Amino acid sequence: MIPGAFDYHRPSSIDEAVKLLADLGDEARVLAGGHSLIPMMKLRMALPENLIDLQDIAELKGISEDGGTITIGAMTRQAEIIASAVLAEHCPILPETALQIADPQVRNLGTIGGNVANGDPGNDMPALMQALDAAYLIAGPGGNREVAARGFYDAAFFTALADGEVLTAIRFAAPPAGHGYAYEKQKRKIGDYATAAAAVILTMSGGRCESAEIALTNVGDTPLYAEEAGKALAGTDLNADAVKAAVEAAKAITRPAADGRGPVDFRTSVTGVMVRNAIERAAARAA
Amino acid sequence: MSKMHIKMTVNGKAAEALAEPRTLLIHFLREDLNLTGPHIGCDTGHCGACTVDMDGMSVKSCTVFAAQANGADVTTIEGIAAPDGALHALQEAFREHHGLQCGFCTPGMITRAHRLLQENPSPSEDEIRMGISGNLCRCTGYQNIVKAISAAADQLATAKEAAQ
Numbered sequence: 001m002i003p004g005a006f007d008y009h010r011p012s013s014i015d016e017a018v019k020l021l022a023d024l025g026d027e028a029r030v031l032a033g034g035h036s037l038i039p040m041m042k043l044r045m046a047l048p049e050n051l052i053d054l055q056d057i058a059e060l061k062g063i064s065e066d067g068g069t070i071t072i073g074a075m076t077r078q079a080e081i082i083a084s085a086v087l088a089e090h091c092p093i094l095p096e097t098a099l100q101i102a103d104p105q106v107r108n109l110g111t112i113g114g115n116v117a118n119g120d121p122g123n124d125m126p127a128l129m130q131a132l133d134a135a136y137l138i139a140g141p142g143g144n145r146e147v148a149a150r151g152f153y154d155a156a157f158f159t160a161l162a163d164g165e166v167l168t169a170i171r172f173a174a175p176p177a178g179h180g181y182a183y184e185k186q187k188r189k190i191g192d193y194a195t196a197a198a199a200v201i202l203t204m205s206g207g208r209c210e211s212a213e214i215a216l217t218n219v220g221d222t223p224l225y226a227e228e229a230g231k232a233l234a235g236t237d238l239n240a241d242a243v244k245a246a247v248e249a250a251k252a253i254t255r256p257a258a259d260g261r262g263p264v265d266f267r268t269s270v271t272g273v274m275v276r277n278a279i280e281r282a283a284a285r286a287a
Numbered sequence: 288m289s290k291m292h293i294k295m296t297v298n299g300k301a302a303e304a305l306a307e308p309r310t311l312l313i314h315f316l317r318e319d320l321n322l323t324g325p326h327i328g329c330d331t332g333h334c335g336a337c338t339v340d341m342d343g344m345s346v347k348s349c350t351v352f353a354a355q356a357n358g359a360d361v362t363t364i365e366g367i368a369a370p371d372g373a374l375h376a377l378q379e380a381f382r383e384h385h386g387l388q389c390g391f392c393t394p395g396m397i398t399r400a401h402r403l404l405q406e407n408p409s410p411s412e413d414e415i416r417m418g419i420s421g422n423l424c425r426c427t428g429y430q431n432i433v434k435a436i437s438a439a440a441d442q443l444a445t446a447k448e449a450a451q
Contacts, residue, residue: 001330008291008308008354031355038350039332041309051308053355079344103421105335105399108344109351190420191333 003041010053014060014139014168017052021164022141024050030166031055032075032114035106036123060113060168065090072170074113079104081112090174093181093201097128100185100197116149117167119157119222122193126153126223127215128183131199134172140165153222179203180286184278185217186270188261194218195261196271198226198250200278202233204286209233214246214278218261219254219271226250229275238283243276250275295359297322298366308354312346313337315353316363324364324394328423335422338395339363345402347421364394367401376446377401377439386435388426396422400436409440 009024011017021028027049031037040046054060060075063084070091072081081087081098088095101107101115101124115125116136129136129149136147138161147160149170154160161167175181185197197217203210212233214226229249236242256267293310294303297320304319316322316339325348328336332350339348340362367375377397380386387393396419403410403418410418415436416429424432 003309003311005307005309007289008352010354010357034352034355035332035350038311038352042330051352055355103335104403104418105338105345105347105421106332106350109346 001042003038004044004047006048007050008053009050010056012056012058014057014166017054017057017166018139018141018164020050020052021166024052026163028052032111032117033077033109034114035102035110036114036118036120054166063087065174068174070172070174072112074117074167074169075111076113078102078107078110078112078115082107091132091172093128093131093175093183093199096181097124097183097199100124100183100187102191106191112170113167116152116170117159117161119153119155119159121156121221121223122218123223124183124185124194124197124217127197127217127225128199129170129172130215130223130225131201131213132172132175133213134170136161136167137169137171138165139168144168146171150225156221175201176203178287180282180284182278182281182285184274184281186274193261196254196256196267196274198271198274198278200275200282202279202282202286204238204283207237209236209238209242209283212246212279214250214275216250216254216271216275219256219267221255221257224253226253226275228253233279238279243279246279247272247275291354291357293353293357295353295356295361297361298363306353308352310353312339312341312348312351312353312356312361315356316348316361319353322363322365325398326391326394328391328395333423334392334395335399335419336392336395338399338422340398340402343402345399345421362398362401364398367397375401375439376442377404377436380435380439380442381432384431384435384438386427386432387424392422392424392426396424396432400439403436404440404443409444410436412437 029048031053061073078098134149202212212230214229216224229246232245290305326336328334337349
């Protein structure tokens with residue numbers, strides 16, 4: 001499979017990349033790790049005339065923590081997230097999720113920016129970003145702006161990112177020390193997208209759940225922030241009724257496609273199992 | 288859409304060729320540099336037969352443009368054995384433990400395992416299985432591949448101890 005022809009550009013700064021996007025117009029695309037875009041180009045479902053490779057832009061790389069705020073450059077690779085001491089300490093659900101993406105070779109090149117900006121509902125990071133209430137930092141011809149992950153996804157492959165804009169970083173408040181977390185993903189095989197997956201982040205105090213955030217992967221044409229499911233847990237001692245209410249609230253918002261991963265009813269049911277398992281594992285981990 | 292002058296270090300030697308930007312790394316290696324060890328299996332980033340080492344990490348060369356690897360240090364299966372042709376411990380172990388049947392996945396398996404043992408010189412069976420989870424073999428059932436990688440790790444550790 002041979003992609004369509006294009007011209008290749010490798011800028012060394014964000015400003016240069018934004019200027020190239022503006023100058024080259026509609027048929028220019030940025031290239032991050034390439035593990036979503038290149039397969040689409042090989043199928044000729046994407047036919048950019050210009051590719052702007054972001055790999056040399058140092059300001060797009062790296063993971064930092066400052067006063068409880070974590071910033072991850074868009075070109076940070078999944079393998080770097082898995083190996084990050086900062087994330088292991090402050091936000092271990094990120095490496096846990098990254099480890100469930102594809103396989104080692106793909107994680108070596110696949111980036112968090114590409115994963116969240118592409119708008120593929122099968123990608124795992126968008127739901128996690130919604131659970132973390134992350135903000136996406138975006139550079140464009142009109143300057144910089146921020147969009148909340150919870151408001152970023154319009155439909156499959158349609159996002160708030162406008163033509164000419166580049167996602168530069170992801171920023172979120174680290175969950176409090178002692179939080180419980182889990183990303184539960186059912187997939188048919190290594191490398192597959194989720195049949196259903198759930199991210200849960202919760203805090204406990206004296207046996208009661210103080211807060212809970214839940215989001216779902218690949219059971220709709222966007223990631224789904226399950227706000228009501230989280231609310232069903234907050235203020236309870238996570239008894240069976242509360243967990244059941246959260247599971248039902250999550251299942252109620254799913255709109256899975258019937259495909260090779262199963263019919264709608266099955267994927268909805270698996271969503272419930274993933275949410276339940278994630279709540280139980282998160283609760284067991286909470287201090 | 289003019290051709291690009293692409294240069295990289297491949298198996299320790301400088302290599303260069305003119306290629307279209309759309310040229311995939313696997314085609315650049317196989318067709319421009321005549322290195323036909325890395326195979327094209329699924330051509331969709333799943334099977335790992337095209338695995339090569341790029342700047343110290345395993346990548347699937349069917350899902351990388353040669354232009355992205357411009358300036359990179361690449362190792363293919365052709366660069367694993369010693370320059371005098373003596374097989375690497377992994378290659379010996381794959382032969383000894385029947386880690387291949389048809390051999391199609393073997394270049395990718397060994398190139399991946401070669402990097403895995405640098406990342407983790409004494410992997411457990413689970414770590415080996417996770418480490419090669421991006422490489423598919425349709426013949427062996429993986430048992431003998433895992434045995435071979437484990438045996439090579441032991442062999443390399445013994446050789447390292449002897450050298451110290």
